[in-house]
Amino acid sequence: MGRSEGSFKEWIHDQSDKDSASREPVTSATAEDSSAAEVAVQPTKLHFPFLPEKDLLTRWEDSIPGPEEPSYMLLMALCAVSSQTASLKAVFDSALIDGPPVHDSDLYFLEAVSKIPMRIAQSQDLDYLRSFGLLAVYSLRCGNHTDLHRYLGLYHALVAQHGFHDESRWPSDISLSDVDDRRRLFWCVYRLEIHSACVLGHVVRMPESQVFVLYPRITPAMEPETQAWTAGWDYITDLYRLLEYAMFSLRGCKNRKPILAGLLDRPSPTTLLDSLHRLKAAKPRILLADPDSAFQSNRCKYMAVEIICMETLVNIMALLYCQAPASEVMTVADNFLKEVAMVPLIMFRIASSQIVHQILGVGHMLCNASRYENGQYRLNPSAQFFLVPGKEELTQEDAEHGEKNVET
Known part of the structure; x- marks a missing residue:
């Protein structure tokens, strides 16, 4: 059953009244304000496209779902991330965050968390996975590593329960667009986990060697800008997969039993560099286009910066694994500094x-x-x-x- 927009506003005001008197009343940003919807789109459009942009803009346009529905928990998680984005002024168009004070992201976060069921039934509803992914993103941005691991853990529990890591175990009656949505969702959380594992040093729960999921398709029906962004997104995902092997190689295993040592599938020192060079040589031509071309949107320009950072990170880790001369590492870093500047x-x-x-x-x-x-x-x-x-x-x-x- 749907929940009316009015009752959603009443809930928000009820929650805000429970907080300190200094806090401004919070209203429904995502349900009624188009600019707030754009703020909500940006983090999912740029970093973690957990759900399609069209779905993001239209799903809650007319009504708010009931509080026990997975869609409601997803909406609250999305509001938390978008409010956090607004508070950091992390938008290309500052006009989107002009006006009333920024809504309290913790309010949305706690509401989303309160709707996590004790037990999740045998459900193929992707909104649970999307919600846990967004809650993990929010926790990482806040520096709350305990919550980060909690929601990544809940995500991986559902992946294991439903075999989400293997396309052959997906429902056979879903459309091609649904398949692409599932693929993008899966690789979104994979990238999030590899990033946090690189920064925090934790284990990788879902190594790419156990994954049987393809990338979303690039179709002729897509706009040129969307084709370029999708190609770049897939390329960056390849870099994350290389980054996983670079981390694995550098960390190694210092207490492996001799009887198991021969089973360690560890790449040779030059394999990582060779793989990176081949990947860069095969970079989609659309990513090498004129930077002034029509499809160089803000998100494509941002993606270009992310590619520079990821290529350098993988390159330096591979060089360290190869025990390359320090001067070679310095040269790579110096070139990187010039680009980043x-x-x-x-x-x-x-x-x-x-x-x-x-x-x-x-x-x-x-x-x-x-x-x-x-x-x-x-x-x-x-x-x-x-x-x-x-x-x-x-x-x-x-x-x-x-x-x-x-x-x-």
């Missing part, structure tokens, strides 16, 4: 913590490489800290990661 600040704000963590990761490895070979090489002073113009406007969590990862 030309990136507008808005791209870092849009990225929230994700790209910033990757940059700081490169800085951390650069510092390690500078100590390599008995200190033969020294960091260029300009590279001792990755200076992002206006970095004081980034999130507090980013600053904490900077203090932790970038050593001078």
